[in-house]
Amino acid sequence: MIWTLKLITLAFLLLLGGQYNTFALQDVTADLFGPGNFGTVAAFGDFNSDKQTDIFTIKEQSDLVIFLADSKPPYFKPKVQAKNILGKDITSVVPGDYDGDSQMDVLLTAKNGPKTEVFIFWGHNQTLGTALIVIYLQIAVTPEVQFYVVFKFFGCFITLASLRTEVCSKALSLTGNMRTPHSNAFIDLDRDFTAGNKASQQPCVQSEFVALRCNVLCMFLADGDGYQDHLLPACLDTSCQRSTIYLAKSGSRDSKWIPVLSDFKRKETIWGFVPDNLSQPPALHLGDYNLDGFPDALVVLQNKSGSGQQAFLLENVPCNSETCHSVGRMFHIHWDQSDLGAIKNAVRATFFDIYEDGILDMLVQSKAEGKQDLRIHALKNNFEADAYFVKVMVLSGLCSNDCPEGPFGVNQPGPYVMYTTVDSNGYLKNASAGQLSQSAYFSLQLPYTVLGLGRSANFLDHLFVGIPRQPGETEIRNKEWTAIIPNSQLIVMPFPHDTPRSWSAKLYLTPSNSVLLTAIALIGVCVFILVIIGILHWQEKKADDREKRQEAHRFHFDAM
Ligand SMILES: *[C@@H]1O[C@H](CO)[C@@H](O)[C@H](O)[C@H]1NC(C)=O
Ligand SMILES: *[C@@H]1O[C@H](CO)[C@@H](O)[C@H](O)[C@H]1NC(C)=O
């Protein structure tokens, strides 16, 4: 008996020990795409309104192929294919609902000499539709989509009314021309739950005095104060021999650019960003892969001592050097990630939640020998630790026809999500994120936000969701939800937009691995106890029988 108990204790310990902090990647490309894993991943969005994120790709420069999420492998099937849709090369893809009919439209851009042409395909019943609008712009840009049926091209809002005609009005109080490449974003910097345009608030962002070349800007949460900070990957010379990532805190006017990563040397090899290219500046792709509440990044670096490009994971860790002291965080490069190292000639790497389980996995794209299209690699993040998350998706909350489950809608750019809670040590913890704040230069932002909660399994005290208001409006559009269960997915439907009180949210629970293990352990314990009870019962019954027999025997004896 004691021996069995020991064995069970051992099994228990193994179970508990097994789920402790392991980080490994697993190549699941075949599972996801089958043999069709070629093409440039251009954007993510829910094209067929099934709440699963679909992948928009460009094949052979001019074909648009949309991989729709499916429940059977391969999990992404190229269901929508438009060959040579523009008659020329596609330079970017931005899905969004531009006419407010709650159907996903697709905006494409193409080059026409020095001009950029913009095409919008009015999505209809999960097809690309036929009607299109063509706008010629004088400058070469990629658009940033805005909330509602409005999007903006440098100082000009182009409003697409339901008639699908464009109206141009001045929106930004910006002097001077925008740079190319630009680093525009549409995000809430001062926590008033209204996305503002970055460039209008801090002109230093297109910072010539920081870097020789202008690079793409990212936003992330550095120090847990709930504000979005600015991140700038920069090259200090034209060939990026010396690369640095800078951070500037938002909020203060005189914010300085502080280096959070400048040591790119590994043994004898010096690494650096891939030199700036007007159509493809260096970019960081952000995501919280270890759910600690601090966004990490994926970046592609070039071997400056020789040749070759590789994707690296940058982990957001507490600052341990003098230079980053004032911001408290820095990046640490995972040099020995063998699964990322195995992908030669990587071009782009981004986070993506492959199985919609709240853990961010990775998509890496690489140049393939003898092929024009990029090869797509899907790496599943087998990160297992007792860390928790909450995944929030804010939809447009617009619906014009057949919405059986209420006014759903498609993914929207511009919403802002923030939580405040008490962590396991009793300290206040804040985190925030913007949804779809950038869309240019293949920024590959996800149409949802995954906020890591660290190791606190408590209910999330307060979760705030805000959407941008229309220009001129003063009322803040935000709503608070309390006591959110960790490891859940919240789908927020802000309908109607101007009455936050009546917004609704659907909560989906993701049974995590530890829940499953706990269930198995519980069932095991129950079975074990049942067996013990059974054995004891049987023994007692046996003893009873023996006693009865003895009594009967005694009776016989007495009778004689
Ligand atoms: C949408 O498309 C599906 C299949 O292509 C078709 O069965 C359905 O009738 C269409 N619905 C509308 C409203 O056009
Ligand atoms: C988190 O936000 C709350 C409310 O906005 C604020 O009172 C608190 O000081 C913040 N905590 C930290 C650590 O910044």
Ligand SMILES: *[C@@H]1O[C@H](CO)[C@@H](O)[C@H](O)[C@H]1NC(C)=O
């Ligand atoms: C810049 O990008 C374009 C298109 O992707 C490519 O043709 C060109 O060779 C690149 N230039 C450099 C210097 O890498």
Ligand SMILES: *[C@@H]1O[C@H](CO)[C@@H](O)[C@H](O)[C@H]1NC(C)=O
């Ligand atoms: C970088 O390139 C040099 C020269 O080709 C090579 O010796 C070195 O091993 C490379 N470094 C890595 C980490 O691949």
